[in-house]
Every structure is written in structure tokens, then in C-alpha cells.
Amino acid sequence: MELPVILTISIGGKIKEYFAISGDKLHTDLGVINLDELNGKSFGDTIRSHLGAEFIIRKPKAPDLFKYAKRTGAPMMPKDIGVIISNTGLCSTDHVLDAGTGSGILSIYLGSIAEKVVTYEIREEFVEIALQNFALAGLANIELRHGDITVEIQGLDEKFDVITLDTMDASKAIPYVPRVINPGGFLAVYSPFFEQAKEVREAIEKTGFAEVTTIELIEREIAFTGRGTRPSTSRVGHTGFITIARYY
Ligand SMILES: C[S@@+](CC[C@H](N)C(=O)[O-])C[C@H]1O[C@@H](n2cnc3c(N)ncnc32)[C@H](O)[C@@H]1O
Incomplete structure (x- = not known):
């Protein structure tokens, strides 16, 4: 079995988990785990530390990457990613254009569903970290371009088919969306502030889309x-705020 894996254990009714990324040993507060012993095991099997603690081996999924991947800035929250996925109807034949890549969390969720994701990041120093996160996610269908x-x-x-923009200057890219979007395709823009959301709405109106909605999702645990x-x-x-617009 190849790394990364998630190792979980229940202690007194509480679940503890560890993200094993690389190396041959994982040092935990419950003892040292020899990661070579993962060879020949399957997800759902267990592995013991040198102190006898028994961990269940789990396959990492996008929410694990949200928790454990290296961050270059604020990644999009899963609740907001859910809004984008559901409102664009993202599916396994879709090609997605995404920017900015940032930590790559949105791209990882998109890449777990779509056929292909092309994502642009303007800051060179963020590119390498996002590439490492894509490798951890085991996704080969995400193409990261610096620009x-x-x-x-x-x-x-x-x-x-779907274009996602999570940059402060998203409104400047919107006039060019019609030249790269398939008929009936969706644009989703994430804006932290009202001011940006307004700029996005104005750009969408000027460019001309068939439908547009802006929402905020409040999550209550x-x-x-x-x-x-x-x-x-x-x-x-x-x-x-998430603005979803559909092209003709
Ligand atoms: C809020 S982060 C994106 C987070 C990302 N969606 C995630 O889930 O991890 C915004 C990123 O956009 C990048 N960025 C800003 N303006 C850009 C532009 N014009 N083109 C490409 N990337 C840009 C920033 O460097 C930053 O990494």
C-alpha cells in the first residue's frame, strides 16, 4: 500500500487520527508506527505501534486534504465547495477552468469528480505546494499552470464546462469567459466581501449570461x-458569497 494514509484509533470513545505522508516511521503519542508494515495491507486493515496501539488504515479523501494539506492561504471551505458542485451540476465528463489555485483544495474536490481541471496560480511560490497537495490527493487530472x-x-x-474563480480580481476575467465556456456552462465566483461580489455581478451583467444568483451559505453544527x-x-x-452564472 502506498502513502499517504490516514491512521485512526478510538481512545475512550474519542477518535484520534494521524496523516502519514512519507518516510518509514510515524512518531505518535501512542508509539512509533513502522510504515513498512503497510505493505500487503488493505484499507480497513489495522497496524500497531511499538506500544501496541492498534490503528485502522483509511484512504485519504478530499475532506482529509482540507484538514491536513499544506496551506498557502485560506482554502475554500467544504460547505462553499458543496454549493459550487451542486449548483454547477459538476460531473465526470466536465472540463473545469479554476483560478487561483492557492492551496489547491477547491481543485482537489473538483478533480475528484470532473474529467479534467486546469488551474492557474499567479504566485510562483504557491505552485510547488499546490502540486505537492495534488500528489497527496493522488489526482493526475489536475493541470496547474503558473500565470x-x-x-x-x-x-x-x-x-x-465549469469555470471557478476564487481571486480578488475575478471580475477582470469575467468579460473573457464567453470565449472559453461551452454552451450551457456555469461560472462560479467566490467573493469574501460585498464589494467584490458587487463587482462580479456588474461584470456578469455587462458580459451577458442567461441566469445569475448570488448566495451565502450559513452552516450550523x-x-x-x-x-x-x-x-x-x-x-x-x-x-x-458565491455567485453562480450560467452561459447561454
Ligand atoms: C483564496 S486563494 C484560493 C484558494 C483555493 N480556491 C483553495 O481552495 O485552496 C486565492 C489564490 O489566488 C491567487 N491569485 C490571485 N490573483 C490571481 C490571478 N489573477 N490569477 C491567478 N491566481 C491569482 C492567489 O495568489 C491565491 O493563491
């Missing part, structure tokens, strides 16, 4: 405690 999407989109001669059950008092606050 400014607002410039690169003007020269692209490929077509995409429910806390189950001995005292009672209610929405958690510590929660994720505002993350961003």
Missing part, C-alpha cells in the same frame, strides 16, 4: 451534550 488568469484567459483556445442538544455556540461565521 495570471485575467491575462491567460484571453489567449486560451480550450473550452470548459448541532452540538449534542449531556446538558442538551442545540446549535453549537462556536460556529464558522461568514466565509464568502
